[in-house]
Amino acid sequence: MKESLGQENGKRKSECYQNRLKEEPKGLKVKPINNGTVIDHIAGGQALNVLKILGIYGTTDATLSVVMNVDSRKLGKKDIVKVEERELLEEEVNRIALIAPAASINIIRDCNIIAKRKVDLPDEIVGVVRCQNPSCISNTAEPIQSRMLVKTKNPVLLRCLYCEQPLTENIAEYLI
Amino acid sequence: MEALLSQKPKFPSMFMKRHVLSMREFSREEIDSVLDLAASLEPYARGKKSDMMAGRILALLFFEPSTRTRMSFETAMKRLGGSVINLGPAEGSSISKGESLADTVRVVAGYSDALVIRHPKEGSARLASQFSPVPVINAGDGAGHHPTQTLLDLYTIKKESRLENLSIALVGDLKYGRTVHSLAYALSLYGADITLVSPPGLRMPEPIKSDLSRKGTPLREASDLGEVVNNVDVLYMTRIQRERFPDPVEYKKVASSYRITPDFLSRARKNLIIMHPLPRVDEISPSVDQTAHARYFQQSFYGVPVRMALLKMLIETGA
Numbered sequence: 001m002k003e004s005l006g007q008e009n010g011k012r013k014s015e016c017y018q019n020r021l022k023e024e025p026k027g028l029k030v031k032p033i034n035n036g037t038v039i040d041h042i043a044g045g046q047a048l049n050v051l052k053i054l055g056i057y058g059t060t061d062a063t064l065s066v067v068m069n070v071d072s073r074k075l076g077k078k079d080i081v082k083v084e085e086r087e088l089l090e091e092e093v094n095r096i097a098l099i100a101p102a103a104s105i106n107i108i109r110d111c112n113i114i115a116k117r118k119v120d121l122p123d124e125i126v127g128v129v130r131c132q133n134p135s136c137i138s139n140t141a142e143p144i145q146s147r148m149l150v151k152t153k154n155p156v157l158l159r160c161l162y163c164e165q166p167l168t169e170n171i172a173e174y175l176i
Numbered sequence: 177m178e179a180l181l182s183q184k185p186k187f188p189s190m191f192m193k194r195h196v197l198s199m200r201e202f203s204r205e206e207i208d209s210v211l212d213l214a215a216s217l218e219p220y221a222r223g224k225k226s227d228m229m230a231g232r233i234l235a236l237l238f239f240e241p242s243t244r245t246r247m248s249f250e251t252a253m254k255r256l257g258g259s260v261i262n263l264g265p266a267e268g269s270s271i272s273k274g275e276s277l278a279d280t281v282r283v284v285a286g287y288s289d290a291l292v293i294r295h296p297k298e299g300s301a302r303l304a305s306q307f308s309p310v311p312v313i314n315a316g317d318g319a320g321h322h323p324t325q326t327l328l329d330l331y332t333i334k335k336e337s338r339l340e341n342l343s344i345a346l347v348g349d350l351k352y353g354r355t356v357h358s359l360a361y362a363l364s365l366y367g368a369d370i371t372l373v374s375p376p377g378l379r380m381p382e383p384i385k386s387d388l389s390r391k392g393t394p395l396r397e398a399s400d401l402g403e404v405v406n407n408v409d410v411l412y413m414t415r416i417q418r419e420r421f422p423d424p425v426e427y428k429k430v431a432s433s434y435r436i437t438p439d440f441l442s443r444a445r446k447n448l449i450i451m452h453p454l455p456r457v458d459e460i461s462p463s464v465d466q467t468a469h470a471r472y473f474q475q476s477f478y479g480v481p482v483r484m485a486l487l488k489m490l491i492e493t494g495a
Contacts (some may be wrong), residue, residue: 136317137297142276144303162299163320164198166383 030065037086038106039096044069044077046099049172051081053095054088054129064085075102093127097121098156099172121153129167129174130159136163146176194311198321199358204365211331213485214478218484220255221480229258232491235288237263237280237304238315239295245315245324246455248290248479250332256484261287278307281452283309286382289491291485293317311490319354325453326358328482329412332475337409342368345404348414348434348459350380355453356414357384364393370397373406375430378420387474406443411436413452413459413467435482451475 042050047066049055056064063084072078095104097119108114127145131138138146138160147161158167167174218227234253250260263284277300284289285308292305294315301314302322316322333339344363346356350359360370360380370393372380379397388395398404405411412490416434421427435458438451452460452472464470 058467084222101378131299133298135296137277137299137317139301140297142303143278144306160299162302163317164200 037088040079042079042100047079131160133165190405195305212483217484229256229259232258233288252483328479344410345371347373350374352377
């Protein structure tokens with residue numbers, strides 16, 4: 001009996017939500033932000049890794065919106081990340097190209113887009129990706145950060161500055 | 177020869193950075209400049225008196241055992257009139273107290289004009305170069321690089337055979353042997369024709385082979401040494417280590433099929449030379465030592481003039 005009531009309630013809630021979605025503008029899952037950074041066109045499922053690259057994990061004071069696996073004409077499925085009250089620096093967002101080369105960045109100020117651009121991988125990535133070689137000196141307690149040289153951008157080919165081991169696949173697994 | 181020694185060397189850009197870390201950083205011109213200087217220093221390697229490095233100190237930081245590399249660096253520095261300081265056994269040093277490599281390097285660099293480092297971790301020499309105000313020479317970093325071995329191999333080939341249009345077989349453990357990886361890369365700069373001869377389980381790693389192919393190096397693979405011995409100018413032998421084979425019977429079988437004897441050499445070209453980074457175990461019969469093909473002891477000696485050349489270029493640039 002309880003179970004059927006629950007199912008009934010669930011159905012009603014679902015209808016309610018469907019109606020509400022119909023009233024909202026199409027595709028709008030999260031309200032626009034007034035100030036901050038919107039990272040759009042992230043490959044579907046990679047938003048949490050994007051946050052990791054930006055150093056946003058664990059506890060944070062930042063107001064964040066993360067939308068994952070929404071339909072995209074360009075990518076099939078895409079993720080969106082909105083970081084309020086923080087204008088990300090060019091060097092910060094460029095690292096995102098490691099896992100989301102098609103991502104685009106919009107800087108919002110007073111509800112207006114003041115800058116819009118694509119990510120572009122820098123020539124060197126410092127302290128973001130660890131070397132996959134367990135015998136590499138960068139994987140020890142030495143006072144250094146990992147340093148990866150970007151040999152090619154499409155497809156992404158990294159080479160450890162220390163042991164010269166290449167890294168091409170599953171880069172997200174090696175994010176620090 | 178004296179003129180070459182007295183003229184200010186043309187320091188390539190690498191030497192302005194003052195470190196020797198990997199063969200990947202050498203252009204063909206840079207290699208040639210080291211080999212030319214080494215040739216002019218050979219009389220000093222044989223005992224002619226010199227005070228070129230008088231008052232200079234070379235620090236040897238060997239975190240792993242070494243005989244030839246350590247002793248030839250020491251000989252090179254002393255023959256040029258300089259002095260050498262050694263790290264000594266790790267148990268009695270600050271390493272046993274947990275000091276980082278970065279700190280050890282900073283401290284020892286304060287006592288010396290150049291550092292030679294061998295360390296089990298790959299990339300350790302590059303780390304050392306980031307913390308050292310004096311030149312750093314990589315004398316082997318784990319399975320990574322050993323550039324001075326490659327330079328002395330090239331010097332041997334140049335002196336005892338030829339570097340241009342060379343046909344060479346790299347034989348033995350091509351998977352784990354760091355010397356053959358660096359040598360193959362350096363030979364690709366000279367357009368060498370390379371045949372890789374190894375048991376199936378010890379083939380050269382795929383990324384290195386594709387890197388060489390991309391550079392346009394003619395590359396062949398073979399398992400049978402007998403098929404290639406009459407077609408090459410140089411046989412570069414390496415040791416097949418027992419511990420790579422879980423089955424001792426399999427090891428014996430493989431090791432015996434890569435063993436050079438005078439009989440086996442009857443099929444070889446007259447001017448074939450045999451090289452080996454040493455130590456050898458069973459792969460070259462001692463009776464081959466007496467043949468006109470053997471060059472591995474000369475090769476070992478050539479480590480001295482080549483390392484002299486590097487010390488002279490690096491320490492003088494850093495002066």
